[in-house]
Amino acid sequence: MSELHSLLTFPERPISKSYYVPKLQHFLECGIPATYTLEQVAAFEREEDDKCNPTLEVCSDDDKTSNTTPLHVLARSLPLDINDEELQVVLEMMNILFEYGAGWNFIDYEDKTVGDLLLERNQDRESPLYRCLVEAGISAELLLRKLNGGDVEFLDTDESEEANPEQTTKLPFDSEEQEPVADNDATAANQKVYLQTKLEYKDDALITKDNKDGVMMDWETKIMEIASKTLFPDPKATGSATILNIGFGMGIIDTFIQAQKPYRHYICEAHPDVLEKMKEDGWYEKNNVVILEGRWQDTLNKLLDEGEVFFDGIYYDTFSEHYQDMLDLYDVIVGLIKPEGVFSFFNGLGADRSLCYDVYKNIVEIDVGNYGMKCDYTTYSLDEQLPDWNDVKRSYFNCNYYYHPHITFV
Ligand SMILES: C[S@@+](CC[C@H](N)C(=O)[O-])C[C@H]1O[C@@H](n2cnc3c(N)ncnc32)[C@H](O)[C@@H]1O
Structure with a gap:
């Protein structure tokens, strides 16, 4: 020493x-x-x-x-x-x-x-x-x-670790610019590779077939339930609300949203296997559901250009995207959300380490502040919910608490 x-x-x-x-x-x-x-x-x-x-x-x-x-x-x-x-x-x-x-x-x-x-x-x-x-x-x-000239580079705590499956904020490159590589770890890190990867629905999870990355797991059900409630700014008027969910996964949040009988329920989903599952499960037949097939980067800009739909609540929970994608999303949602509307997302940003989770909690506040919005967090204990991670390749959430973000215009 x-x-x-x-x-x-x-x-x-x-x-x-x-x-x-x-x-x-x-x-x-x-x-x-x-x-x-x-x-x-x-x-x-x-x-x-x-x-x-x-x-x-x-x-x-x-x-x-x-x-x-x-x-x-x-x-x-x-x-x-x-x-x-x-x-x-x-x-x-x-x-x-x-x-x-x-x-x-x-x-x-x-x-x-x-x-x-x-x-x-x-x-x-x-x-x-x-x-x-x-x-x-x-x-x-x-x-x-x-x-980096404005580009986001998530400070990695451990360069030897693999990609973080959900909201892969740890990787410094822009998924758009990356060429697909035949690397087993690439599905979580690279959207083009992910969208070509076969998925498998299990009872309690949606995983990538080859390398068992957890795309969605049902331990998040409580988080989805809480989030679904906060997407309706007026809980007494859920029947007149128009909601957008980006990323269907296991349809957990969409099921909670449907239970509140919104006027219109838009679902944006990019993966062909997930869209197939949505067809099988009857989501295309629901009267109040509109399915936007494709990446939000493509489908939402079209909505923005048409200027006909505005949302009371927007939820974002995708896979194999990066914090830079979320920053790009802010540009779109400020144009799609009603003045009193609510934006929220699955907050797994840096959640494999308490310290990174806390740093990113603050970074989000600063970033949405630049769009005239504020982020209020509610902290929930996760002691009961966290899984043992045996069936997926790598745990993407290691904190025993959850910061639920509720973002509104100031
Ligand atoms: C974590 S899951 C969503 C889980 C969902 N919140 C639930 O309650 O089941 C992520 C979903 O986002 C989809 N996705 C990934 N990138 C996307 C993109 N750019 N645009 C639209 N959907 C995307 C994935 O195919 C996957 O179905």
Whole structure:
């Protein structure tokens, strides 16, 4: 362990500004990077040992993939009995580390973010230390977007991981520009590949046939029920409402929408196997249902051009799309939604990590703000609902709470 790392284990109590802040500043000013990891220290030490004893192994597999940064050491060492004064000093130390370029989203040797560690040390999601981390994440994400000339690049917490099946926000490229590749992981990441992939309806899920990506799973039923209710701005007048759902999947939300007997219920769906299933299940015969076959990128612009339909509620839950697609969607929905209308979406943005989920919660607020809209969240506990993920390739939701977004014009 380096002197910087040792200092961040808080060997002296109480944690005083006079003891810790000048020392931390000194190490960083001397040139120790704020991203200097325990793995780098270990590799350096092994290299030194290796010079004396060339038979030693240079680096273990764990060391190659994890990045235990000074912030991880600080969070892991945070005393459980820390008092308010000490907390302020730690906050100042975190801010100094960020000033010197510390990263917010690295994963340590236990596959944890600094956010995970702070939560374990009794700092909840509203605590100043956790908020400081979230703010750093938001700034980094917005800065990265500026540097990319406006294009969204979701900051990946673990580049070795595969694509996130639902709302694949983690991948930096634009699905439109990607050529289909014969890669098993590509269905979740690439819309062209996904739309050519065979799907399979199981009792509790819709999955891709070849590589078992979860397109939709019935553990989301409660979320869909809650969302369907909020899509009707006037609960007493559901019979006169016109609703649009983008992405049919298992038809869970559409069934809840139908139960409220809307005047018109538009469903936009792009995948041929899903459209086939909708035919089999009689969705084409329902009097108040209008099916828009094709990608929303194609069908909704047509509606916009015609200028004849405006929606009370719009829901968005697709697959193999990226956060950039959602930004593109905002351009369309502001023209299709009534002034008092509601927009909502399945919020799995960054939900494989608490910290990323919180960062994206804020990013959405900022983005819809640019369209004159506001996003109110209601938090629901998911303890009961979350599946064991045995039947799908990869879990896409690991938080045990859900931020339901309710977006309206200001
Ligand atoms: C997660 S499922 C939707 C689940 C749905 N909310 C439910 O309650 O069952 C995603 C659906 O979006 C469809 N989809 C993906 N990309 C789309 C696009 N660009 N336009 C329209 N539908 C799309 C998929 O084929 C899939 O049926």
